[in-house]
Structures are given as C-alpha cells and as structure tokens.
Amino acid sequence: MPAASRIRAESDAQAIAQWLSEYAASPQTQRAYRKEAERLMLWLAASGLTLAELDRSQLQRFEAFLADPQPHERWVGPPRPRQHPQWRPFRRPLSAASRRQSLVILQGMFAWLGEAGWLSHNPFRLMRDKRRRLDNRQAPIERYLERPLWEWLWNWLNRPLADSATSRERYLHRRRRLIFGFAYLLAPRISEMATARMGDFSYREGRWWWRVTGKGARTERIPVPADMIALLGEWREGLGLAAQPAGDDPTPLIRALDGHRAIGDNQLYRLIKATFAEAALALESEASDGGTRPLSRQLARATPHWLRHTALTHQAQAGVELRYLAKTARHSRLDTTARYLHAEADEWQQQVAAHRLGEQ
Structure with a gap:
C-alpha cells in the first residue's frame, strides 16, 4: 500500500474495485468500466507492469494494443461467460471511437486513484493532444442502420x-x-x-x-x-x-x-x-x-x-x-x-x- 494512500487496498485490483464501487448505483456503467479496467490490467500483467509503472510511452503501446490485440488467439474470441476457459477480453480490435472511449474511462480511473493517493502520477496528463484524442463527444454516431x-x-x-x-x-x-x-x-x-x-x-x-x-x-x-x-x-x-x-x-x-x-x-x-x-x-x-x-x-x-x-x-x-x-x-x-x-x-x-x- 502506498504511504499516501487514502483507501484500504493491498493491490491494484483492490484499488480498482474501490473505484468501481463508486458506480454501484449504475450497473451498466459499472460493467462497462470494469471491462476497460480489466483489459488494462490483463495487458499490464502480460507486460510485467503495475499501474504505478505505466508511463506515457507504455500508454501509447497500450493504445496500439487496443487497435490490434496480439497474439490474436490469446486476446480475441466470440462472446462467452467470464468463467469459460475460452473467454477472451476482446470480440474484435477496437475502432478509433471505441479506443477513445476506453481511454476516457481509464483517464477517469487514474484521476480517481490519484486523488485516493494510490498513484502518484497520471500518465494521461502527459498527452500533448489529450483534448483531441480523449474528447469523443463530438464524433458523429456512425454505428446505426440506415x-x-x-x-x-x-x-x-x-x-x-x-x-x-x-x-x-x-x-x-x-x-x-x-x-x-x-x-x-x-x-x-x-x-x-x-x-x-x-x-x-x-x-x-x-x-x-x-x-x-x-x-x-x-x-x-x-x-x-x-x-x-x-x-x-x-x-x-x-x-x-x-x-x-x-x-x-x-x-x-x-x-x-x-x-x-x-x-x-x-x-x-x-x-x-x-x-x-x-x-x-x-x-x-x-x-x-x-x-x-x-x-x-x-x-x-x-x-x-x-x-x-x-x-x-x-x-x-x-x-x-x-x-x-x-x-x-x-x-x-x-x-x-x-x-x-x-x-x-x-x-x-x-x-x-x-x-x-x-x-x-
């Protein structure tokens, strides 16, 4: 536990669970946020990293990973129950809009963990083009049936x-x-x-x-x-x-x-x-x-x-x-x-x- 931590957590997973608990009143939002946090945690584990070790260059690598999760057979698969041995965190590589949404969610998570004293820095703040990359509110809706x-x-x-x-x-x-x-x-x-x-x-x-x-x-x-x-x-x-x-x-x-x-x-x-x-x-x-x-x-x-x-x-x-x-x-x-x-x-x-x- 970091010395400055203001939450009771012994691991990154426990800290993230406390962040997710803030959304208990909105189960759909909580599920969506859990999915993005889980993808990041699985990628960090595969890379031998922790949340505190994620820096700007690694964040760029993670964004590229969202666009092309490799090896494909390890990360991508059809929908299955979470406990199924063939469950995978991706159904397909994420589109540009989905990647922006993922980063928006994770940026909020890092901000909360910083306020909680669990993390000492937020790598999202180092993104020069943060506003253009993370503000997806203006992108028109394209995923609909004409x-x-x-x-x-x-x-x-x-x-x-x-x-x-x-x-x-x-x-x-x-x-x-x-x-x-x-x-x-x-x-x-x-x-x-x-x-x-x-x-x-x-x-x-x-x-x-x-x-x-x-x-x-x-x-x-x-x-x-x-x-x-x-x-x-x-x-x-x-x-x-x-x-x-x-x-x-x-x-x-x-x-x-x-x-x-x-x-x-x-x-x-x-x-x-x-x-x-x-x-x-x-x-x-x-x-x-x-x-x-x-x-x-x-x-x-x-x-x-x-x-x-x-x-x-x-x-x-x-x-x-x-x-x-x-x-x-x-x-x-x-x-x-x-x-x-x-x-x-x-x-x-x-x-x-x-x-x-x-x-x-």
Missing part, C-alpha cells in the same frame, strides 16, 4: 410463419418482434430492456408512458408511440394476459422460454446478436450478384447498441426536436444527443453536388 436497411430488417422479422410452426416457434417469433420493436421505438439501453417490467407502462391523461430507471439511477417517463402499445398488446395476449398492462404489475416484460422468468443482459445481448447474424445470411442470400453484401456485412457487425443508435438517429431524421430527443435518450448534455443529427450532412452533400467541373 432507414432502408432497418425497414428490410423489420419486414424480415415480420415474415409470416409456416402453418406448421410449433407453439415454441410462434412464441420466439413474437418475442423477437417485441425486442426489436421495443429497441427501435423507445431507444432503451440493453440493461433497461432486460429489467423492464409490465407495470412500467402506464396510461395517464389519455397518453401512454414508459417509466425507466437508467444511468445514475435516474427515473424518467418516456412517451410511448401507438406501435409500441400494439406490439405490447400482441405480446401480452400471446402470454394469455389482457392486452393492456396494469400499473402495479411487477412481472418481466421480456421473458424466458417458460413465459414467466426474466432474461438477463447477457442472454438478451446474445439473442439480438444471433438475430443480426441470421438476418445477415438471409439478406445475402436474396441476391446472387453480391449487391446486398455490404448491407449484410453491416448487419453481421451490428450489436444491440446499434438499435439504440438507429432509434435516435431515425427520430432525429424525422424532425424530432433536439430537446425532446435528449429526453428520450436521457442524455444530460445536448452535445451528446447532437451526434445523432445527420440532416445537416445530407443537405451539405446535396448542395455540394451542384458544384461540377463543367456543364454535363
């Missing part, structure tokens, strides 16, 4: 089942439609979907609202469009319930195969990813000339969070005002929400298109 691709996906999700479909297949079909419709219409985070309850939907003064507790344990009410109420009614009737929920119903919205139990974040994540993968294969098989291949690759790359980005981007494109978009997204800063505004870029492209080399 409207034609979303419309194809929704039509694919709604394709009729064969008359011979089993009751289990019909249940899974209804559940998948509910999950993707919910994600698109209300822009929830995946943890908010997994913890949603029937009673979170309520009818007040002639309108439906969704009560959600998100980051920072803040509870908000979000307007619910008619399409979501229709989906909810179909789902509930398939469960043998009345179409409209009661405000005091604590049962899970999204349920396991038994029709009663809730499903966890990880199971929901895998379900959505598997659906994207299945849809990608279906889209690619629709055209033999390869014209849909870029779109199918986009679906194959998509993650559950893309659905939230898609929802907010399409609302912005439909003309929803920034102040209301921020309320739906539950962002504390308008510049965070502004990353979903692509209309100005489209108009810019249209106007520049008139600038030609000559009359044609």
Whole structure:
C-alpha cells in the first residue's frame, strides 16, 4: 500500500474495485468500466507492469494494443461467460471511437486513484493532444442502420410463419418482434430492456408512458408511440394476459422460454446478436450478384447498441426536436444527443453536388 494512500487496498485490483464501487448505483456503467479496467490490467500483467509503472510511452503501446490485440488467439474470441476457459477480453480490435472511449474511462480511473493517493502520477496528463484524442463527444454516431436497411430488417422479422410452426416457434417469433420493436421505438439501453417490467407502462391523461430507471439511477417517463402499445398488446395476449398492462404489475416484460422468468443482459445481448447474424445470411442470400453484401456485412457487425443508435438517429431524421430527443435518450448534455443529427450532412452533400467541373 502506498504511504499516501487514502483507501484500504493491498493491490491494484483492490484499488480498482474501490473505484468501481463508486458506480454501484449504475450497473451498466459499472460493467462497462470494469471491462476497460480489466483489459488494462490483463495487458499490464502480460507486460510485467503495475499501474504505478505505466508511463506515457507504455500508454501509447497500450493504445496500439487496443487497435490490434496480439497474439490474436490469446486476446480475441466470440462472446462467452467470464468463467469459460475460452473467454477472451476482446470480440474484435477496437475502432478509433471505441479506443477513445476506453481511454476516457481509464483517464477517469487514474484521476480517481490519484486523488485516493494510490498513484502518484497520471500518465494521461502527459498527452500533448489529450483534448483531441480523449474528447469523443463530438464524433458523429456512425454505428446505426440506415432507414432502408432497418425497414428490410423489420419486414424480415415480420415474415409470416409456416402453418406448421410449433407453439415454441410462434412464441420466439413474437418475442423477437417485441425486442426489436421495443429497441427501435423507445431507444432503451440493453440493461433497461432486460429489467423492464409490465407495470412500467402506464396510461395517464389519455397518453401512454414508459417509466425507466437508467444511468445514475435516474427515473424518467418516456412517451410511448401507438406501435409500441400494439406490439405490447400482441405480446401480452400471446402470454394469455389482457392486452393492456396494469400499473402495479411487477412481472418481466421480456421473458424466458417458460413465459414467466426474466432474461438477463447477457442472454438478451446474445439473442439480438444471433438475430443480426441470421438476418445477415438471409439478406445475402436474396441476391446472387453480391449487391446486398455490404448491407449484410453491416448487419453481421451490428450489436444491440446499434438499435439504440438507429432509434435516435431515425427520430432525429424525422424532425424530432433536439430537446425532446435528449429526453428520450436521457442524455444530460445536448452535445451528446447532437451526434445523432445527420440532416445537416445530407443537405451539405446535396448542395455540394451542384458544384461540377463543367456543364454535363
């Protein structure tokens, strides 16, 4: 323990655990921060270093590692439970935006550990271009499905089942439609979907609202469009319930195969990813000339969070005002929400298109 330490910790891991405990009220944030801290700790262990020994040049090496974790077989693999022997800390090398986000999180961790007296220096402060490299708030959102691709996906999700479909297949079909419709219409985070309850939907003064507790344990009410109420009614009737929920119903919205139990974040994540993968294969098989291949690759790359980005981007494109978009997204800063505004870029492209080399 460093002499100046103001926390009770015997190791870097214990010190980081105390930092993570500050986010106990926001489990999603805590999980995201734990993932980035774990990647750093595993890299430090492989390099024979401790947190206190991380300097500016090694931080640069770590950033390069995030872009290309090598050896690949040691660091990169498909999603698996943390205890699985083939678990890996990366699903793929991190994009530039993901690397910036990782460094932002770790910069905050080092600042906290410095204030706690566990570390005597913060290597992030030595980055000359720190503001450009770490401020990712202005980067526009790119990981979303453009409207034609979303419309194809929704039509694919709604394709009729064969008359011979089993009751289990019909249940899974209804559940998948509910999950993707919910994600698109209300822009929830995946943890908010997994913890949603029937009673979170309520009818007040002639309108439906969704009560959600998100980051920072803040509870908000979000307007619910008619399409979501229709989906909810179909789902509930398939469960043998009345179409409209009661405000005091604590049962899970999204349920396991038994029709009663809730499903966890990880199971929901895998379900959505598997659906994207299945849809990608279906889209690619629709055209033999390869014209849909870029779109199918986009679906194959998509993650559950893309659905939230898609929802907010399409609302912005439909003309929803920034102040209301921020309320739906539950962002504390308008510049965070502004990353979903692509209309100005489209108009810019249209106007520049008139600038030609000559009359044609």
